[in-house]
Amino acid sequence: MNKTILTKCVTLLALISLIYGCGLTSVDDVASLRDSEKELIHNTVTDKDRAERLLKLIEQQNLLEDELSKLIHRHQARMKTLNADYSAERENFVQAIKDFDNERMQKQNQFIKLVEAMRTETTAEEWQVIAKYQLKNLSPHDVALQQNKG
Amino acid sequence: MLVLLITYFFMGGGYSEGSLLTIAEVDSIIERIETVVSDPNRANMAKQSMTELKEEIDTFNKKFENSGSEVKQLYISHEAVAAQMHAQFDKLNHEWHASQQKAIDLRFKLKETITVAEWDSLFSAK
Numbered sequence: 001m002n003k004t005i006l007t008k009c010v011t012l013l014a015l016i017s018l019i020y021g022c023g024l025t026s027v028d029d030v031a032s033l034r035d036s037e038k039e040l041i042h043n044t045v046t047d048k049d050r051a052e053r054l055l056k057l058i059e060q061q062n063l064l065e066d067e068l069s070k071l072i073h074r075h076q077a078r079m080k081t082l083n084a085d086y087s088a089e090r091e092n093f094v095q096a097i098k099d100f101d102n103e104r105m106q107k108q109n110q111f112i113k114l115v116e117a118m119r120t121e122t123t124a125e126e127w128q129v130i131a132k133y134q135l136k137n138l139s140p141h142d143v144a145l146q147q148n149k150g
Numbered sequence: 151m152l153v154l155l156i157t158y159f160f161m162g163g164g165y166s167e168g169s170l171l172t173i174a175e176v177d178s179i180i181e182r183i184e185t186v187v188s189d190p191n192r193a194n195m196a197k198q199s200m201t202e203l204k205e206e207i208d209t210f211n212k213k214f215e216n217s218g219s220e221v222k223q224l225y226i227s228h229e230a231v232a233a234q235m236h237a238q239f240d241k242l243n244h245e246w247h248a249s250q251q252k253a254i255d256l257r258f259k260l261k262e263t264i265t266v267a268e269w270d271s272l273f274s275a276k
Contacts, residue, residue, distance in 0.1 A: 086269040124228035131226045
């Protein structure tokens with residue numbers, strides 16, 4: 001099996017797992033895909049200064065995704081604990097959702113700012129290549145699953 | 151269908167990871183209701199609540215999945231501005247909140263039909 005076919009298979013499995021909520025790739029796969037992303041940036045963004053700045057932004061994006069994945073799983077655990085408790089009040093659920101909202105909205109805003117900064121450092125053609133790679137191989141949701149299962 | 155992507159992530163994994171119960175969990179509970187709840191009338195009411203929850207999860211997941219393409223285009227576009235992404239997320243946030251509210255309502259509707267012991271039995275198995 002050549003590398004392209006293998007990559008497509010891994011991506012397909014990741015997508016299936018994404019849709020059905022059971023991650024099949026591992027933390028190692030995420031790390032490997034992130035390494036490939038760095039390589040892609042070096043090959044795509046020919047201006048070295050811009051490439052370096054973009055890589056720093058990507059590092060921040062990865063960190064943000066990791067933080068978000070922890071946040072999601074903390075919220076998930078809290079909701080499950082609450083639900084299992086027969087005596088839990090409606091206010092407990094409302095508060096849990098409110099807390100989760102506050103944190104994720106902050107992260108969401110940071111994420112959008114980062115994307116804007118990345119666009120600024122790239123041409124339209126460069127961004128197309130990088131964004132498509134990210135969407136195809138590094139879906140934040142998929143990464144979140146792996147970070148917490150690995 | 152290929153991309154649930156960023157929206158999925160920011161909503162806490164939609165219903166798969168970030169909410170009260172997943173579809174698989176709801177199915178498992180529906181299967182066990184008759185065994186756990188001996189009174190047929192209450193068992194039926196409990197099943198009805200769980201079926202409604204499942205429908206709600208399905209409805210929301212479809213809205214979520216349908217948003218994937220739009221979000222993908224926004225992300226890939228070099229010209230898209232932050233306000234467009236904020237607007238898209240705000241729309242989904244609104245849907246997510248409404249759906250969460252319905253899920254909580256149904257959770258309390260279920261609670262009205264079963265005892266503490268039955269509740270523990272249904273949810274401790276997960």
